[in-house]
Amino acid sequence: MGSDQLSLLTEWEKEQKQLKKEEEEKAQLEWMMDSQASFARLTITPVELEDGRVIYDLDDAIEIKPYPNPIGFGGCWGSGVAKTLKEAKQAEKSFLKNLSTWSIINHKNLYDRGLTNVEVVWKEKTTRAGLYNQKRAELEPADTQQVLIA
Secondary structure, rough: HHHHHHHHHHHHHHHHHHHHHHHHHHHHHHHHOOOOOOOEEEEEEEOOOOOOOOOEEEEEEEEEEEEOOOOOOOOEEEEEEEHHHHHHHHHHHHHHHHHHHEEEEOEEEEOOOOOOEEEEEEEEEEHHHHHHHHHHHOOOHHHHHOOOOO
């Protein structure tokens, strides 16, 4: 193969890569999530400690369906603790604000991409052992649950 042929092949390959990149960018711009299957949830659980103080367990989950998708995002999960009711309420505000300002690709946020199932769940107050039992029960299939921490 001569150098002219290699040069033409290289140019053709560059053009093909550019076309593929443009197609991917268009798919990213136009992509919308499955609004029924996708969700964002913050769960806040007040936990009474042995000394009588109350802390707030925070669990957040964002799940995007379908995945894989053109934007390459399937969700995220996290947890934390707020030491006061004021901190827990601030965490709630921050969670909701982040959903509306978090730009995924090309300045479109999760709402722009079709996210409609958003909730903040405040659970009833529990003890530390009660919280561990709840979390463990959520992870285990119902038919294999055993007696948990008392």
